[in-house]
Amino acid sequence: MAFWTEKSLADLSEQEWESLCDGCGKCCLIRLEDEDTGDIHTTDVHCKLFDSASCRCSNYPDRKAHVPDCVKLTPDTLAELTWLPMTCAYRLVYEGKPLFDWHPLVSGEADSVHKAGMSVAHQTVPEGQVKLRHLVRRIRIWPGEEGA
Template sequence: MGQTPYWKTTPLEEMTSEQWETLCDGCGKCCLVKLIDDVTDDLHYTDVACSLLDCQSCRCKDYPNRKAKVPDCVILTPKLLEDLIWMPSTCAYRLVKEGRDLPFWHHLICGDREMVHEAGISVRGRAVSETLVPDEKLPDHIVEWAE
């Protein structure tokens, strides 16, 4: 019998920084611009990514300095996760917090960091940088696949 994986035995708030960072599946969805309808409070994802997201690798171009370069970047923490209704339903942090299993394509399950892209979960090939989209055009970029 194998050892129970750390994400099933260790609460998010007790994970080491390495465990926390490794939990990320690298999909890039959290780096997409989200819009909230002023009337209905409905949340809408767009296919527009933060200027620091490399839309091919789905990784931040300057992860250690992201908050300094993008002041509204959200540095995810276990406590903050409780209030983030916009985290995608496929997010490993959200799944673990909700007591659900990681999907087959997650690198901690399958051993392959490319599987999130091959399974069509990531933003690879589907997102554009916010530097290319004016704010007034954001509603034209609303997508369903990122939820």
């Protein structure tokens, strides 16, 4: 049986917790909130620490020092993070849903998220290249988020 179905999120080891990340990169994208509706819209603009080729943070251990508003996912914060991608393993496990077949823990392949077209690899631009007023033009619906 898979560890994420056997244990509660709070009981996962740090290694198990980190392995739930599928490496899609969607959580590292800039989001905009509609002031009237509260709806969250995801852009194709990434955090300054995000490596678009690997879909990973370029300074994960010290990210909070460089990006103070970076959100650290924990079992205690998941309920509040309604903006997490619909495909996010943390969200899926929290909601009692199965992981997708393309998730590396299921497929056994580290790059299966990219092969399935579910990552943002090579499809984003760094936040420093986009003016704040132009962010709304960069809103995008990513694969797997169509019903969000």
